[in-house]
Amino acid sequence: VKIEQNYSEPVVYVSNASRAVGVAQSLLNPELKPAFVARIDKEYEVARDQHARKQPRSRPVSLAHARANRQQLDWVNYQPPKPREPGVQTFENVPVSVLRPYIDWTPFFLSWELAGKYPRILEDEIIGEEATKLFADANAMLDKLERDGSVRCAGVIGLFPANAVGDSIEVYSDESRSEVKKVLHHLRQQSEKQGFPNYCLADYVAPKESGKPDWIGAFAVTGGIGEEAIANAYKADHDDYNAILIQAVCDRLAEAFAEYLHEQVRKVHWGYAPDEALSNEELIRENYRGIRPAPGYPACPEHTEKGSIWELLAVEQAIGMQLTESYAMWPGAAVSGWYFSHPESKYFAVAQIQQDQVEDYAARKGMTLAEAERWLGPNLN
Known part of the structure; x- marks a missing residue:
């Protein structure tokens, strides 16, 4: 809408990072680029026209109004489950064989610009043959990783005493709850709602005043410790296909690891769903109790909150994962986030927020207003 028409070279928007591989391939291939760029130009012309004619879907409200319309949960009759295994635990080398059954293959095919849901995509009349070949190559790569252990899958989790204070969550040093170890800061939806609350993740943790x-x-x-060295070796051998493939496979392993570990948390470590028995398809559909939102995603879009995860879990010391100065994770095949156990917790999008919430957030975070505006840029109205 604002950028593409102002550049002489193509500017392409991808709705998900997994789509970037196919787009980059189209732009780098001299035979594919002209038709791809022509199609993008046409699509974006239509997008600009539609945007110009679009009416706002809902009007903004004040932060006070949004907070008054918070989700009202029954904390009187609800007892938050206490974890069976509180504290921090490290998983230094989870076998690829354990994670493979948890892979969601649909995003893998999307990363190669093959649109279709797995496993039906393998039978697709148009792209089924190519999808089947790609699937076989990916599984051959996984077989290799299983055999030689050249990629290490590592993770760390922590379960901490906590209570909500407004739109923030206090994390305590121990069960006495006398010392605040860390404060997590969340954002609230700030548009007018008819029949729905203005959601905030802090609503899913018992308020401090509830006494619960x-x-x-x-x-x-x-899922990618060692992946960069493998990819670089393929590139040095002029094998770009396998260099991209190892990265795509490790991305899937990271997501599978997040799925596997969340299941273990629900059934064992937190233990609030010990009898859960869901298929992989049901896990992909999130048919379980609780959520695991990740900083940078719609429900908690501000990336610096990853820093709190790194501090609480001592992530870099435990497994070597790092945060860049822009709060990107390294290795790239990585996932981090929060676990919420409340049965009514759900995903949502904070979307656009107003100046009063930006100022409030800056004060809570100890940021200047300019810093808060920089990190909250995509959500500013």
Whole structure:
């Protein structure tokens, strides 16, 4: 809408990072680029026209109004589950064979610009043959990783005493709850709602004034320790296909690790769903109790909150995962986030927020207003 028409070279928007590989391939291939760029130009012309004619879907409200319309949960009759295994635990080398059954293959095919849901995509009349070949190559790569152990999958989780204070969550040093170890800061939806609350993740943790001792979890996992060296070796051998393939496979392993570990948390470590028995398809559909939102995603879009995860879990010391100065995770095949256990917790999008919430957030975070505006840029109205 604002950028593409102002550049002489193509500017391409991808709705998910997994789509970037196919787009980059189209742009780098001299035979594919002209048709691809022509199609993008046409699509974006239509997008600009539609945007110009679009009416706002809902009007903004004040932060006070949004907070008054918070989700009202029954904390009187609800007892938050206490973890069976509180504290921090490290998983230094989870076998690829354990994680493979948890892979969601649909995003893998999307990363190669093959649109279709797995496993039906393998039978698709148009792209089924190519998808089947790619699937076989990916599994051959996984077989290799299983055999030689050249990629290490490591993770760390923590389950901590916590209570909500407004739109923030206090994390305590121990069960006495006398010392605040860390404060997590969340954002609230700030548009007018008809029949729905203005959601905030802090609503899913028992308010401090309720007197109910609640808990929150944090996690960081990677499926790619060693992946960069393998990819570089393929590139040095002029094998770009396998260099991209190893990265795509490790991305899937990281997501599978997050799925596997969340299941273990629900059934064993937190233990609030010990009898859960879901298929991989049901896990992909999130048919379980609780959520695991990740900083940078719609429900908690501000990336610097990853820093709190790194501090609470001592992530870098435990498994070597790092945060860059822009709060990107390294290795790239990585996932981090929070665990919420409340049965009514759900995913949502904070979307656009107003100046009063930006100022409030800056004060809570100890940021200047300019810093807060920089990190909250995509959400500013």
